[in-house]
Amino acid sequence: MIDFQGYGPRLLDGALLTFELAVLSLILAVALGLLAASAKLSGSRLAHGVATFYTTVVRGVPDLVLMMLLFYGGQIGVNMLTDQLYYAFDIDIFININAFVAGVVTIGFIFGAYMSETFRGAFLAVEEGQMEAARAYGMSGWLAFRRIRFPLMMRHALPGLGNNWMVLLKTTALVSIIGLTDMVRVAAEATKATHEPFLFMIPVALGYLAITSVSELVMLWLRKRYDTGFEEQD
Amino acid sequence: MNRLSPRLVGALLLPMLLGAGVSVQADEAAADGEERDIVRIAVDVPYPPMEYRTPEGELTGFDIDLGNALCERAQFECTWVVQNWDGIIPGLMARKYDAIMSSMRITEARSRRVLFTEPYALSPKVWVARQGRDIDIADRAGLKELNVGVQRGTTQDRYVTERYGDVLDIRRYATADDVAVDMQSGRLDLAFLNYPVALDTLQITRPESDFTQLGPRINSPQSIFGKGNAIAVRPYDRALAEAFNRALDDVYRDGTFERLMQRYFDYDIRPPSRD
Amino acid sequence: MQQWLTEIAPWLAQNDIFTPATLAQYWQGLVNTVQLVFISLLVGVVLAVPLAIARGSRWPWLKWPIWFYTYIFRGTPLLIQLYLAYYGFAFIPGIQETWLWFFIDDPTYPALLAFTLNTAAYTTEIFRGAIKATPRGEIEAARAYGMSKVLAYRRIILPSAFRRALPAYGNEVIFMLHASAIASVVTIMDLTGAAYYVYARFYSPFPAFIFVALVYMALSFGIQGIFRQLEKRMLRHLRSGS
Numbered sequence: 001m002i003d004f005q006g007y008g009p010r011l012l013d014g015a016l017l018t019f020e021l022a023v024l025s026l027i028l029a030v031a032l033g034l035l036a037a038s039a040k041l042s043g044s045r046l047a048h049g050v051a052t053f054y055t056t057v058v059r060g061v062p063d064l065v066l067m068m069l070l071f072y073g074g075q076i077g078v079n080m081l082t083d084q085l086y087y088a089f090d091i092d093i094f095i096n097i098n099a100f101v102a103g104v105v106t107i108g109f110i111f112g113a114y115m116s117e118t119f120r121g122a123f124l125a126v127e128e129g130q131m132e133a134a135r136a137y138g139m140s141g142w143l144a145f146r147r148i149r150f151p152l153m154m155r156h157a158l159p160g161l162g163n164n165w166m167v168l169l170k171t172t173a174l175v176s177i178i179g180l181t182d183m184v185r186v187a188a189e190a191t192k193a194t195h196e197p198f199l200f201m202i203p204v205a206l207g208y209l210a211i212t213s214v215s216e217l218v219m220l221w222l223r224k225r226y227d228t229g230f231e232e233q234d
Numbered sequence: 235m236n237r238l239s240p241r242l243v244g245a246l247l248l249p250m251l252l253g254a255g256v257s258v259q260a261d262e263a264a265a266d267g268e269e270r271d272i273v274r275i276a277v278d279v280p281y282p283p284m285e286y287r288t289p290e291g292e293l294t295g296f297d298i299d300l301g302n303a304l305c306e307r308a309q310f311e312c313t314w315v316v317q318n319w320d321g322i323i324p325g326l327m328a329r330k331y332d333a334i335m336s337s338m339r340i341t342e343a344r345s346r347r348v349l350f351t352e353p354y355a356l357s358p359k360v361w362v363a364r365q366g367r368d369i370d371i372a373d374r375a376g377l378k379e380l381n382v383g384v385q386r387g388t389t390q391d392r393y394v395t396e397r398y399g400d401v402l403d404i405r406r407y408a409t410a411d412d413v414a415v416d417m418q419s420g421r422l423d424l425a426f427l428n429y430p431v432a433l434d435t436l437q438i439t440r441p442e443s444d445f446t447q448l449g450p451r452i453n454s455p456q457s458i459f460g461k462g463n464a465i466a467v468r469p470y471d472r473a474l475a476e477a478f479n480r481a482l483d484d485v486y487r488d489g490t491f492e493r494l495m496q497r498y499f500d501y502d503i504r505p506p507s508r509d
Numbered sequence: 510m511q512q513w514l515t516e517i518a519p520w521l522a523q524n525d526i527f528t529p530a531t532l533a534q535y536w537q538g539l540v541n542t543v544q545l546v547f548i549s550l551l552v553g554v555v556l557a558v559p560l561a562i563a564r565g566s567r568w569p570w571l572k573w574p575i576w577f578y579t580y581i582f583r584g585t586p587l588l589i590q591l592y593l594a595y596y597g598f599a600f601i602p603g604i605q606e607t608w609l610w611f612f613i614d615d616p617t618y619p620a621l622l623a624f625t626l627n628t629a630a631y632t633t634e635i636f637r638g639a640i641k642a643t644p645r646g647e648i649e650a651a652r653a654y655g656m657s658k659v660l661a662y663r664r665i666i667l668p669s670a671f672r673r674a675l676p677a678y679g680n681e682v683i684f685m686l687h688a689s690a691i692a693s694v695v696t697i698m699d700l701t702g703a704a705y706y707v708y709a710r711f712y713s714p715f716p717a718f719i720f721v722a723l724v725y726m727a728l729s730f731g732i733q734g735i736f737r738q739l740e741k742r743m744l745r746h747l748r749s750g751s
Contacts, residue, residue, distance in 0.1 A: 006289035013291075060726035062687035065701060065718055072321055072714040075328035166584075173586035177408075177694055179318040184588060189280070192415045193289075197596040205585040212584045320705060323712040347712050383696075387709025405616070405696040406706065419599035421614055 007190040007200065014183030015207050021103055021182065022169045022211075028108025029168065030161075033115025040120055051116065058113035064174050070106040071099075071178050103175040111168045118160030123149075125156040155226040162219040166212055183207060273310040273474070274331035275301055275465075278319040280411045282434040283498045284337045284357075296430075296498040300354065301335045301465075303490050307481035319387060320408065323347055326468060333467045333474065337428065339389045340460040349469045351478045353462025353505040354491075358429045358451035359390055362417065362436055364444055369424065371449045377401045382424040383413040390426045393458050411435065417445060424448075430499060462505035526716050531707050538703030539724060545699060546689050549621055550682060553628035560629065561636035562662065575633065582630035587688050590627055594619035595695045616695045624692075628685050635681060639674035640666060672743045679736030683729050690725075700724060 004011060039051035058066065078095050085091045126149055134144035176185035187200035194200075277297060280286040285295035293314050305312035315331045326334055326348060337357065340350045363369050370376055378401050384391045386406035394404055405422065407413045414435035416422045425432070429451055437443040453459055467474045485491045486508060495503055564575045582590065598604060598613050612618040643666050651661040693702035700721050708717035 010289075010291055057726070059683075060729040061722040062690035062701065062725055064690040065704070065722050065725060068704075068708075068714060069718045069722065072324045072328060075330060076324070076715075079329055170586040173588040174691070176588070177691070179316065179321070184586065184592075187589075188592060189287075191592065191596055192411055195415075195418065195596075195600045197593055197600065201589050201593050201597075205581070205589050208586060208589075209581070209584045320709050321714070324714050343710075344712070386705060391709075406698075406702075407696055408694065415596075416599075419596070420605045420610075421599065421616075 002199070002203070004199070005190070005194055005196075007186060010181070010186045011183060011190075011200070011203070014181055014186040015204075017100070017180065018169075018172050018182045018184075018207070019211065021100065021107070021175065021180075022165075022172050024104045025107035025111065025172070026165055026168060028104060029111035029115050029164070032108060032112025033119050036112060036116035037119035037123055040116065041123055055113040055116055058110050063107075063110055063171055064177065066110055067103075067106045067174055067178055070109060071102045074102055074105065099175075099178070099180050103172075103178075103180050107168060107171060107175075110171070111164055114164050114167075115161070118157050118164065119153070121160070122153040122155075122157035126152045151226065155230070158219065158223050158226060162215070165215060169208065169211055169215075271311050273305065273312050273333060274315050275312055275333045275335050276315045276317040276322055276325060276331040277334075277336040278322055278409070279316055280409065281337060281428075281431060282411075283430055284428075296355075296494060297335050297337060299494050299497070300485070300491070303485050303494065304465075304478055304481040307484045308477045310477070318408065319385065323466070326466060329468075332471065333465050333478070335465045337463050338466055340462060340464050341389060342457070342460075344466070347469075348466040349471065349475050350464040350466055351475050352482055353460075353464045353507060354482055355503045356453065356462035356505040357503055358453045359393070359459070360427060360429045360432050360438070360451050361448040362425045362427055362432050362438055362445050363423065363448050364417070364420070365446050367423070369448060374398075374401050379403075380423040381405055381421075382426055383407055383416055383422040384426050385410045385413060388428075389459050390428065393452075394426050396458070430503070461507070526707065526711050526713065527720070531703075531710075534698075534703045534706060535700070535720070535724070538698055538700040538721075541697060541702075542686070542689055542692075542699040543728075545617070545620060545624065545692060545697070546682075546686050549624035549628055549689075550685055552621075552625045553632050556625070556629040557632035557636055558667070560633040561640060564633060564637050565640060579630040579633050582627050583634065587623065587627050588691055588694070590623040591620060591691060591695060594623040616692075616697050620692050620695055620697055624685065624689065627688075628681065631681050631684075632678065635674050635677045636670060638677075639670035642673060643669055675736065675740050675743060679733065679740075682732055682736070686728060686732065687725070 036051040036054060039047035042048065082095060130148055130152060131144060134148040139147065172182060173184045176182050176188060179185075183204045187204045190200045191197045277285040277293070277295075279293065279295075281295070283295055285293065285297045287293055293316070298314065301314075302312060317325050317331070317336075319336070322334055322336060322338075323344065325331060334348070337355075338344070340353060344350075361371050369380065377398065381403040382394055382398065383405050384394050384407070386408060388410075391404075391406060394402065398404070402424070405416075407416070410427060410431050413422070413425050413427060414431075417425050417436055425436070427436075432438050432445075432447070436445040438445050438447045465475075465478050467478075491504075560575050560578075563571050564579075566572050595616065598609070598619070604610055604613065647665050647669060648661065651665040656664065689699060690701040692699045693705055696702075698706070704717045704721035708714055711717070
């Protein structure tokens with residue numbers, strides 16, 4: 001057994017935090033991505049403009065810089081809002097965005113932009129005839145989305161989604177720089193204390209590889225599922 | 235044309251808002267100056283022996299012990315928040331916590347942003363080099379080609395930048411620990427550190443240590459190093475600063491300060507105002 | 510230029526953050542970022558071309574180690590690779606006395622090592638995909654002309670693969686520019702390092718980071734524009750129908 005010199009439990013905690021952070025950010029990113037893709041495809045010029053601005057900014061600025069801006073700026077922005085509430089309506093609340101929430105929001109926000117491109121393409125790839133058929137069956141908008149458009153769209157979105165997930169997972173390592181104790185942060189602290197970089201960094205690297213490898217298997221299974229009813233193509 | 239109904243957009247938006255997961259809490263004394271019970275104090279770790287974490291992850295150190303003693307006197311319920319040095323003042327202004335107690339020097343630039351209590355300690359700064367290296371700090375010409383490690387944004391950073399920026403290659407690190415690590419690896423020729431930190435991480439006074447102090451301990455000019463370390467609060471939280479000041483008087487008077495000082499240091503760290 | 514300077518001079522005098530000193534800091538950061546990214550990309554491409562060809566080889570002892578290399582470097586965060594490059598060699602006992610120390614001493618070389626190996630891994634896979642997608646007809650035509658394998662690669666397969674790889678490679682270049690922001694954690698004064706410095710000095714995150722974000726954005730769009738032009742020129746033959 002490897003001797004982690006007392007850092008074992010903290011490394012495990014860090015791994016758990018990395019995983020939770022990644023999964024929650026993914027959920028937020030998918031939601032934001034669907035929203036931004038919808039906005040881009042909606043007829044509204046304003047929605048289209050806002051969504052385009054959002055994806056352009058995110059794709060032009062490094063994740064780390066965005067993280068610094070959102071992590072500190074986010075709290076200041078929320079405070080300005082609550083201060084206004086206090087002055088205007090005498091409602092005194094303080095919303096504390098803790099580091100973990102800030103991490104989730106930041107990574108979700110960044111990857112929402114990438115997801116929106118994936119979803120936009122996938123929305124467009126669904127044949128309109130399918131939706132017309134759904135309407136002809138008398139399905140409501142939401143039902144038609146859930147039963148018809150979403151499953152059909154997912155088939156096209158999956159490869160991009162999988163790709164984004166892998167990049168997102170690796171991006172979570174950056175939260176160690178802004179002070180969250182994920183597994184990279186614990187490994188870095190341990191490295192500096194013990195001067196054993198390989199002892200701590202390699203298991204953490206293996207942790208990432210384990211998550212990506214399992215994800216790849218899940219993607220394969222999902223792809224098969226959403227491919228049901230379509231002919232095998234090359 | 236592929237259009238989506240507004241209802242659909244709404245349906246997608248709702249779980250997002252609910253899922254944002256912010257914790258809402260009332261802030262007892264945000265504006266009304268009423269005595270607050272919970273005080274959140276930020277520290278930057280590791281900065282041994284002032285504040286650091288045990289391998290198990292527990293916070294400890296001189297600032298932590300003194301801070302807890304002060305909170306007991308002032309009857310605050312204190313919680314400690316770990317915050318990177320880089321963001322420690324913006325975090326205070328952003329109300330992520332109510333005070334900073336992290337060996338922060340009172341300086342003019344900082345005083346423009348935050349309100350300081352009376353100084354509670356004065357830790358000198360010191361030049362450190364590897365044992366046996368022949369370096370003379372006073373000989374500026376001899377410093378060319380050498381590098382020095384400092385923690386970014388500290389008074390040490392400012393001192394080295396202003397006094398030696400033209401001769402030394404300055405490498406700025408996120409934490410003081412990183413500076414010590416690169417002294418040990420041999421990447422750095424010099425380090426300019428807080429004296430207690432240099433004692434603890436590089437053991438500069440031990441004869442068997444690889445590192446040694448160069449020149450005297452440095453505490454001046456006051457325009458850079460200030461009057462000492464103090465607790466920082468938001469400018470409008472005067473009541474909180476006053477409460478800390480009263481508690482400080484108490485711990486100096488009843489010997490608690492001296493007891494804590496002796497636990498961590500074998501030299502005097504009392505600021506001039508308390509001598 | 511002169512007039513422009515005299516116009517912004519009063520504005521510069523009023524604000525206490527964007528002084529000539531901090532602007533010089535940002536400029537130095539820009540130079541460092543561009544150097545770091547450019548050298549990594551250049552060496553990365555030089556490494557990636559033979560690796561991509563060998564990755565498609567029939568010999569397992571050639572193919573699998575390369576697969577393993579790209580798998581590891583693409584599957585783990587660049588930050589870990591950077592930490593390993595920076596701290597990994599520094600603590601090997603006695604290394605200070607060897608000639609290798611010259612490269613370990615300066616933080617630029619470990620960062621270059623990590624960045625280069627990382628981008629080479631991604632670029633290998635991009636080229637690999639592009640080579641694999643070479644239309645069979647092109648290869649058969651080369652064979653029919655009696656070209657040797659080496660000649661066919663040089664004249665037919667690689668040029669055609671490069672063109673196909675261009676859009677994906679453009680993304681990789683921008684990705685590398687953004688990823689290079691972590692160089693600041695090993696004390697390199699790149700653009701982000703300069704922003705950190707200004708931020709730590711004046712305690713206000715917004716001006717320091719928004720300014721640097723705009724610089725990165727300008728660089729990103731510049732790169733994007735260059736690649737669009739390149740694509741237009743080099744992929745012209747593919748759009749003959751439109």
